[in-house]
Amino acid sequence: MEMIVKQIEAYREEISGLEINGPASLEEYRLKFLSTKGIVKSLFGEMRNIPADQKKEFGAVLNAFKQFAEEKYENWKQSLESQSDQGTVGVDYTLPGDPLPVGSRHPISLVRNEILSIFRRLGFSVAEGPEIEDDWHNFSALNLPENHPARDMQDTFYLSQNPDWLLRTHTSNVQIREMEKGKLPIRIVNPGRVYRNETISARAHCFFHQVEGLYIDEQVSFADLKQTLYFFVQELFGKDVKIRFRPSYFPFTEPSAEMDISCLLCNGKGCNVCKHTGWVEILGCGMVHPQVLENCGIDSNKYTGYAFGMGIERITMLKYQINDLRLFSVNDVRFLQQFTASI
Template sequence: MEQIVQQIEQYKQEMQAFEAHTPDLVEAFRIKYLGTKGLVKTVMGEMKNVPVEQKKAFGQVLNEFKEFAEQRYALLKEHAGEQTDTGTSAKDITLPGDLFPVGTRHPLNLVKNQIISIFRRLGFAVAEGPEIEDDWHNFGAMNLPEDHPARDMQDTFYINQNPDWLLRTHTSSVQARVMENQKPPIRVICPGRVYRNETISARAHCFFHQVEGLYIDENVSFADLKQTLYFFVQEMFGQHVKVRFRPSYFPFTEPSAEMDISCQICGGEGCNICKHTGWVEILGSGMVHPKVLENFGIDSTKYTGFAFGMGVERITQLKYQVNDLRLYSQNDVRFLKQFTGVI
């Protein structure tokens, strides 16, 4: 036991003489003396070799030795911290901090917000509705007959039948709910996600986003519709963009038209996106069908209106030249980082 006590005194002298001016040296002290394989633990392991009658006295020596090592470690640690704070190597807290990566909104949200901003300047309010809809608001109120192909399981995700509940196939259902609860004048846009049972490819997806618009008032004409959409396109793509309307058919509008703009990717010269025509369809539109107005108790002899709907993915594709719709939902950071500088 006497030999061990002498060894402990030597260790104390070593600890007392140990100097540590940096956190690395303090850590070296801790490992050497207080670590799991340190000298303190090694010495305490000698307890098993001490005779029983001497264990109490030796235990007191060991406890004092351990406390001495811990106190010396705490003192060195405090001293090293003071050196770091006040020494010449101290960090200058007035310097700029570390740079953090800057995130951004998703490209679809960027474009959706821009669309909303444009139409708000024209006096359109924003209306939203449920993504799970009943058959009436999604189809019946919009003048879609029961045998219309859009009702087929090939196009629609049905959740329940008899009664029919489904994932909405367009945000026209929001227009229906607005007309159900509000009397003219009505001027709203309806942004949101919609679902259709389609094969996922570079040009199509089973879910996508729409912004639909509705304006009902007295003496609303097709000229009002055209000028509204002209304004939107020029604000979104620039004054240089060319526009054309083509006659079309939609059950909820009459007359109806699809609107094309000159391809923003090839400049109208022809490419895969515009199918080498120089034109790209961006939305459908038309005057609200009188039967749709009557479905909600709106006098079609007094009020008229127009409606339109566009896919946010298509607008984003043209604005930022995105060649694959699947990129929007794959969460590929390499793709999303390209929009960091977009406001």
């Protein structure tokens, strides 16, 4: 017993000489003396080796040492906590915090929102629909029956056949679904992602984004279409941009046209982007074909309408002078950070 008591006194002297200067050294002390595998616990294990007539005396010494070690721990702990609290004195919590990096919206989202904002000011509402579509809403109802040659203009991703289900090739499927509801007049724009089986390059991708528009009412004319698109282009690109319409063909509109604007990169003088013509095509449009109206249960003798559609990527490339369409989908932070100020 005398040897163990001398050892306890040595531990007392060791503890008294310790300097605890931080949480790490305090935790080291706790593990050494007070943990389940620490010195205090092991000393209590020696109780079984003490003669019965000396157990009471040894137990008193041992309990005193345990109390001593625990009090030292608590005192050091409170001292460290007090020092930590004093370290915060004088901090001005009203000062602004450290700046955090600001993210940015994707350029496609920026232009999409701007396009929708312009058409909302003209009384258009936004309508959206499914990206997985059946053949009727994507093709047949749009005057594109099976084996129609115009279907070759859109190389389609088919998911199943008989019945045909596919990834939509345009957002015109939303227009068909809205017309089928029979709630007239209709004045909507349809944004969304579309898919076509094309080789990925600087000018094409297997998916892209569109905004299409539809207006159906009594006595709607091509003049209404032109004035709507004139307003849209000038709001988006500025008052100085020049506009022209060229006759075209789409099976779901008649008459049909494509609209060009003067090249923003060369100001109409001619460059590689506009193929030295001074003009860049931005959208297709036309009066809704009477057969499309009839397919949706609308009386083509009473109602007329116009429709238009544009690729958001093409508009974005022109607006921000981007020369590679693939940049929109590679998630390069260096490219995306350029649009932080556009939020």
